Amino acid sequence: xxxxxxxxxxxxxxxxxxxxxxxxxxxxxxxxxxxxxxxxxxxxxxxxxxxxxxxxxxxxxxxxxxxxxxxxxxxxxxxxxxxxxxxxxxxxxxxxxxxxxxxxxxxxxxxxxxxxxxxxxxxxxxxxxxxxxxxxxxxxxxxxxxxxxxxxxxxxxxxxxxxxxxxxxxxxxxxxxxxxxxxxxxxxxxxxxxxxxxxxxxxxxxxxxxxxxxxxxxxxxxxxxxxxxxxxxxxxxxxxxxxxxxxxxxxxxxxxxxxxxxxxxxxxxxxxxxxxxxxxxxxxxxxxxxxxxxxxxxxxxxxxxxxxxxxxxxxxxxxxxxxxxxxxxxxxxxxxxxxxxxxxxxxxxxxxxxxxxxxxxxxxxxxxxxxxxxxxxxxxxxxxxxxxxxxxxxxxxxxx
Numbered sequence: 001x002x003x004x005x006x007x008x009x010x011x012x013x014x015x016x017x018x019x020x021x022x023x024x025x026x027x028x029x030x031x032x033x034x035x036x037x038x039x040x041x042x043x044x045x046x047x048x049x050x051x052x053x054x055x056x057x058x059x060x061x062x063x064x065x066x067x068x069x070x071x072x073x074x075x076x077x078x079x080x081x082x083x084x085x086x087x088x089x090x091x092x093x094x095x096x097x098x099x100x101x102x103x104x105x106x107x108x109x110x111x112x113x114x115x116x117x118x119x120x121x122x123x124x125x126x127x128x129x130x131x132x133x134x135x136x137x138x139x140x141x142x143x144x145x146x147x148x149x150x151x152x153x154x155x156x157x158x159x160x161x162x163x164x165x166x167x168x169x170x171x172x173x174x175x176x177x178x179x180x181x182x183x184x185x186x187x188x189x190x191x192x193x194x195x196x197x198x199x200x201x202x203x204x205x206x207x208x209x210x211x212x213x214x215x216x217x218x219x220x221x222x223x224x225x226x227x228x229x230x231x232x233x234x235x236x237x238x239x240x241x242x243x244x245x246x247x248x249x250x251x252x253x254x255x256x257x258x259x260x261x262x263x264x265x266x267x268x269x270x271x272x273x274x275x276x277x278x279x280x281x282x283x284x285x286x287x288x289x290x291x292x293x294x295x296x297x298x299x300x301x302x303x304x305x306x307x308x309x310x311x312x313x314x315x316x317x318x319x320x321x322x323x324x325x326x327x328x329x330x331x332x333x334x335x336x337x338x339x340x341x342x343x344x345x346x347x348x349x350x351x352x353x354x355x356x357x358x359x360x361x362x363x364x365x366x367x368x369x370x371x372x373x374x375x376x377x378x379x380x381x382x383x384x385x386x387x388x389x390x391x392x393x394x395x396x397x398x399x400x
Contacts, residue, residue: 038152040075040145041114042068043161046199046208049126050167051133052345052387054189055353059133060387061126062190062345064199064208065162069114073147077101077112080141082126084134089126093142100124100192107197121199125190138163171345172288173385174246175310176396177330178317180238182219184357184372186327188212188390189345195331202272202340209291211343213331214388216317223371225325230264230367233319239326240299241317243292244398245308249282252289252336256300260319260326264367267322276329276338277321280314283336288346291338293329294321311398325367347387348394354380355393 049063069075079093092100098110104119114120128134141159148155176183187193195210217225218238228235256278261267276293280300283289296318302308319326335341358373366372374393388394 038149039159039161040069040071040143040153040157041141041159041161042070043139043141045162045164046121046206047342048165048167049124049137050169050171050345052171052189052212053130053347053385054127054387054389055383055392056127056389058127059130060190060345061124061128061133061137061166062196062211063124063164064211065122065124065139066119066206067114067122067141067161068119069116071145071147071149071153072116073145074116075114075146076144077114078142078144080122080139082124083138083140084136087134089128089134089137090124092122092124097122102197107199123192123196127190133166135166136163137166169344171347171387172247172284172286172332173347173349174284174290174332175244176348176351176394176398177243177246177290177292178216178218178241178328178396179244179398180218180241181354181395183216183394183396184219184225185388185390185392185394186215186217188214188388188392191390193390200339205340207340207342209333209337209339209341209343210331212345212387213291213329213343216328216330217325217366219372219393223374224369225366225372226263226369228369230369231262233260233263233326235369236263236326238317239319240296241328242313243280243295243315243317243328245282245310245312245314246290247282247284248307248309249284249290251280251302251304251306251308252283253279253281253304254300254302255279256295256298256315258320259297261321261323263319263325266324270322272339275322277323278315278318279321279338281336281338282308282314284332287334288344289333289336289341291329291331291333293331293338294318294323294327296320345387347385348383348396350382350384351397352380352382352395353392354395357391357393359391 046064049061278295296316299316333341
């Protein structure tokens with residue numbers, strides 16, 4: 001007799017539970033167990049989401065949902081809904097769900113179809129009004145199964161996966177890492193940017209060190225990042241700008257032996273430890289570490305163990321490591337390793353939001369010294385204790 005392998009596993013699990021149970025000595029009947037139900041998907045969150053107030057006046061919960069197909073055929077995702085109890089917070093469906101989903105190992109291909117045993121990540125950004133931040137989240141996934149199992153796995157279903165608590169952690173408040181006007185946030189929270197999609201498989205685990213990372217480029221008075229030959233570092237007026245300590249801190253790690261890359265040319269053949277380029281890591285306390293990456297060669301002015309003070313110059317902005325244009329890569333993470341850590345949100349204590357880039361500009365246009373398109377009629381405003389969002393343009397003062 002040929003047995004269904006999934007049914008065999010379910011029965012074996014039931015026998016194991018029956019054989020290993022201990023005798024109940026408490027008075028009265030034991031509480032009822034929730035029903036066991038075979039499911040097509042296995043789901044978990046990579047880390048509990050940490051709420052952070054942002055420049056749009058809302059609180060964002062940016063996190064990743066990992067899904068694995070536990071069947072022998074394709075599973076197609078139809079929709080995903082995140083809830084706080086009965087309150088619907090976010091629904092992704094159709095092409096919108098596809099846009100936010102990638103199979104493990106195929107980060108460049110949006111998908112809603114998971115092959116047998118295949119895993120995928122869905123990147124979520126739940127934005128709520130400040131007073132309505134949830135404490136718990138649940139996720140309902142509508143799906144269809146190519147190879148249903150009669151009596152066990154239906155051809156279509158709505159499955160509950162990955163319940164999670166919302167972290168009670170408070171994002172750290174920091175001074176700006178740069179000084180001056182026109183600092184544009186590219187690749188920042190909370191869109192489908194290269195930073196958010198950078199899940200690094202290191203030492204047997206997946207790490208999202210760049211979850212809230214910012215790439216800072218500076219726009220000039222004509223909203224350009226370069227003038228002249230875009231392949232010359234000197235064409236970028238902000239190249240060599242001082243980068244500053246965002247808080248009183250201890251220097252945890254530094255590197256300062258890698259050359260700058262040629263702007264406009266994607267680096268190749270880098271070893272893993274060369275991706276951040278020259279860098280400084282600060283221990284900010286309470287499990288927060290700040291990374292300053294892609295620094296100018298020979299500019300790092302601190303060493304491990306040094307104590308630094310808020311606003312102190314640490315190094316200069318450069319183009320070393322995995323970089324195609326001079327910029328400062330800045331992130332806060334829960335450990336000192338630039339890659340084997342999980343990214344944490346942060347807020348800037350005081351700055352002016354001076355503009356927002358309209359849409360998603362092609363980096364090639366900026367590298368060709370063409371101006372960025374800005375949001376018409378944007379109202380400048382002074383902000384405190386909020387985190388930047390992708391395409392924000394900010395004026396910073398380290399002396400405040």
